[in-house]
Amino acid sequence: MNPGDYQSHNDGEETRRQLAYIDRLTGYVSTLRDELGRNPRACVVTFGCQMNARDSEKLLGILITAGYDETDEESDADLILYNTCSVRDNANQRVYGRLGVLKGYKKSNPHLKVVLCGCMMQEEACVNKIRTSYSFVDLIFGTHNIFKFAELMCEMFENSGHPGTQVWNETDQIVEELPVRRKYSYKSGVNIMFGCNNFCTYCIVPYVRGRERSRSPKDIIRECEKLAADGVKEIMLLGQNVNSYGNDFEEGNPDKISFAKLIDEVTKVEGIERVRFMTPHPKDFSDELIDVIANNKKIARHIHLPLQSGNTEILRRMNRKYTKDDFLNLVNKIRTKLPDVAITTDIIVGFPGETKEDVDDTIDVVRKSAFDNAFTFIYSKRTGTPAASFEDQVPEDVVKENFDRLLKVVQDTAKEQSLKYKGQVQEVLVENVNDHDDSLMTGRMSNNTLVHFPGGEDLIGKMVKVKITECHGFYFFGEIAE
């Protein structure tokens, strides 16, 4: 199928409205420039996952188009925007902590506007707390109306002094083609879908991001073509559960293609050299996808496959819809058909009712799966999720002990896995000058780990072959291969 055969879902009307608001916003920014005697500066801070990072690029794109300069320094900014996360409580607490500091900045810069958006703002209790304890915040909006950012900014300038809050409960809209300011010239995330229908019992995402909505293949491929034309080499396809892509399209709709088919199409875009995806759900990981990865070397040799727990009863209570054996069988199949693929995972410790023996099951899966890396999280009780009202919450000291036991095995397993790369020649996308030693460059291997090697800045954004000489667990040293 050609990109032209797919239908765009976007008639462009809302895009045109928002572009007109960006124009209007330019006027407010220009007035501000006259008052300041310089370009106003905007600082966008992202909390949380790759989806938020991508949203922040869109928000910054609008601000820059309207005339703001970008700054990384909050103390220097005339607009500070926090794009928040609420997956775990510590993310919420970090936002509250930093808001306390912003109050001081507001006093020294009367022009400063503080804007909050993202998942936390979809929680009524958070918005109420901000309204009462941090009343200096100028604008609050949620995840569903993020495409209205320019419109909301205009309202903020028009109603100066009256804090604006606009949080929607749902949307079925996907608005395409608004400006984006990418953080990296050579790689980019591309949303393929928004929201989640899985309702894992610990997780707040379905409540703050809404139901699954897939973008049309045509819009996705057009975006990838534009990115490639702009010098992007690596694309990461983003969604909360990428392998349920297209499930929301009706039968008979030509857009209804599988995720496996979609990723294959994306790799055909001229100029794109590597395609990643994040995150697949183990319950939906098809044989078709494994075969497509096996036959397509442009698809990165990395699969992030969240386990969450290795105990079948805990998995049932988490509503994950797979058992310990299902997971192990899937890993086995992947390891057999894709021997060069790195597998990483997410694990939660301390889910209600979890015993030491249950964690032993998780440790068993870590050992048998030989994960290349694992992100381990302590269970965080999220108000409104089913697990928050489970009565058998686990005491903190038990969680801590289990967490430390698991972490040790995760680290040992990862280190062992990394040794297999020693002596190998790997394709590396060069990302930046090494943070600690400017004679070294840092690049990303197909398996998603970093490698440092001698080289010049002219290599940034290029694919080079690097021979791995030293393994340090989560990173490597190497040298350019002849």
Ligand code: SAM
């Ligand atoms: N949709 C993806 C998935 O299913 O893996 C990503 C969801 S979430 C943003 C990323 C990770 O956060 C999850 O895989 C899970 O391990 C962790 N997480 C989600 N809710 C959590 C909670 N209440 N407490 C601790 N960790 C949590």
Ligand code: SF4
């Ligand atoms: Fe949360 Fe589960 Fe959806 Fe991932 S699949 S976002 S963990 S509900």
